[in-house]
Amino acid sequence: MKCRRCREQAVIDVRRHNAAFCGPCFLHHCREQVRRAIDDFEMIRPGERVLVAVSGGKDSLGLWDLLRELGYDADGLYVGLGIGDYSDTSGRHAREFAHERGMKLIEVDLPTDHGFDIPDGSRAAHRAPCSACGLSKRHVFNETALAHGYDVLATGHNLDDEAAVLFGNVLHWETGYLGRQHPVLPATPGFARKVKPLIRLGERELAAYCVLRGIDYVVEECPMATGNRHLGYKEALNAIEERSPGTKASFLFGFLERGHHRFAGDAVDEREALRACSRCGAPTPGDARGGDALCAFCRLRARATGSGHR
Amino acid sequence: MKVVLRNPRRELELPAPRTVEALLRELGVVPESVLVIRNDTLVTRDERLDDEDVVEIRPVVSGGAT
Numbered sequence: 001m002k003c004r005r006c007r008e009q010a011v012i013d014v015r016r017h018n019a020a021f022c023g024p025c026f027l028h029h030c031r032e033q034v035r036r037a038i039d040d041f042e043m044i045r046p047g048e049r050v051l052v053a054v055s056g057g058k059d060s061l062g063l064w065d066l067l068r069e070l071g072y073d074a075d076g077l078y079v080g081l082g083i084g085d086y087s088d089t090s091g092r093h094a095r096e097f098a099h100e101r102g103m104k105l106i107e108v109d110l111p112t113d114h115g116f117d118i119p120d121g122s123r124a125a126h127r128a129p130c131s132a133c134g135l136s137k138r139h140v141f142n143e144t145a146l147a148h149g150y151d152v153l154a155t156g157h158n159l160d161d162e163a164a165v166l167f168g169n170v171l172h173w174e175t176g177y178l179g180r181q182h183p184v185l186p187a188t189p190g191f192a193r194k195v196k197p198l199i200r201l202g203e204r205e206l207a208a209y210c211v212l213r214g215i216d217y218v219v220e221e222c223p224m225a226t227g228n229r230h231l232g233y234k235e236a237l238n239a240i241e242e243r244s245p246g247t248k249a250s251f252l253f254g255f256l257e258r259g260h261h262r263f264a265g266d267a268v269d270e271r272e273a274l275r276a277c278s279r280c281g282a283p284t285p286g287d288a289r290g291g292d293a294l295c296a297f298c299r300l301r302a303r304a305t306g307s308g309h310r
Numbered sequence: 311m312k313v314v315l316r317n318p319r320r321e322l323e324l325p326a327p328r329t330v331e332a333l334l335r336e337l338g339v340v341p342e343s344v345l346v347i348r349n350d351t352l353v354t355r356d357e358r359l360d361d362e363d364v365v366e367i368r369p370v371v372s373g374g375a376t
Contacts, residue, residue, distance in 0.1 A: 001356055011354065057372060160371070204342060219369075221372055235340075238371070
């Protein structure tokens with residue numbers, strides 16, 4: 001295959017664009033896709049400080065690199081989850097990436113700073129590990145972005161992630177989640193603005209970007225995620241994509257253009273009913289039975305550490 | 311050629327020549343879910359692989375439901 005832009009030997013094909021690219025032109029393609037996502041959805045304004053949530057994987061390290069390449073003032077945040085060797089390896093990749101480039105990495109460690117890890121915490125709270133992990137990361141990301149005065153929090157959710165989440169939300173008609181599924185969640189009291197600049201790039205493109213940029217990321221999958229429902233949705237969508245290139249992008253961007261606004265009211269209603277967590281102050285729907293308004297993270301931490309709250 | 315698979319890591323010796331696409335089909339791997347790296351360089355699915363090549367098939371699908 002030849003590169004679509006320069007006709008040199010291609011190294012990667014992107015079938016949904018009916019295109020292949022050589023290395024330099026592919027890096028240009030990735031930067032343009034991120035620039036376009038940021039512009040189209042008005043994610044980051046000039047001069048704003050960005051905190052990038054990094055896991056040591058291809059998406060988040062690729063995002064951090066892309067934002068810096070595009071000239072943004074972006075620091076990193078790594079959250080240690082206490083998932084044995086996997087967390088040790090992930091943390092090492094994140095630290096080495098930051099160190100080699102002289103970039104600032106903030107670290108929060110769940111076991112050290114909050115007294116529990118994901119394996120024990122999810123068992124104690126009777127939550128699926130990915131649920132406890134996602135909840136903890138969202139809480140720490142938001143708390144850290146606000147505490148350090150960042151204007152915007154960027155996560156490495158890519159086209160495949162968002163298409164799979166949309167697929168799951170549609171299969172179960174989660175209307176509140178559908179109303180919140182958007183590449184930009186604006187800042188509101190207690191919440192930092194959250195953006196997903198990789199929405200126009202698939203995870204295969206992110207992996208290729210990292211290989212071509214010499215970014216050493218953790219290739220191993222999280223042992224706790226193996227076989228989860230989200231990965232099943234991705235597998236199903238990839239099987240469809242193989243037969244019909246462009247389906248994932250059409251599904252996601254069709255929803256954002258023509259479907260999202262129909263569900264936005266459900267998300268607004270949920271947000272208006274929030275009050276402050278009695279322990280950490282984060283916005284929360286609280287306890288419907290009228291007890292202490294503990295946020296989901298503080299409830300998880302209380303159960304995981306046996307500190308009294310149920 | 312030597313074929314390196316990941317998660318878990320393992321190695322296979324397979325006969326060549328054949329294209330990347332044919333190799334993935336034989337292994338039952340969906341091309342959208344992997345990168346193919348020959349001797350440390352990315353290759354497209356129409357590339358021909360030869361006996362002396364070391365080929366890594368690197369999965370790209372990741373993530374919990376967060």
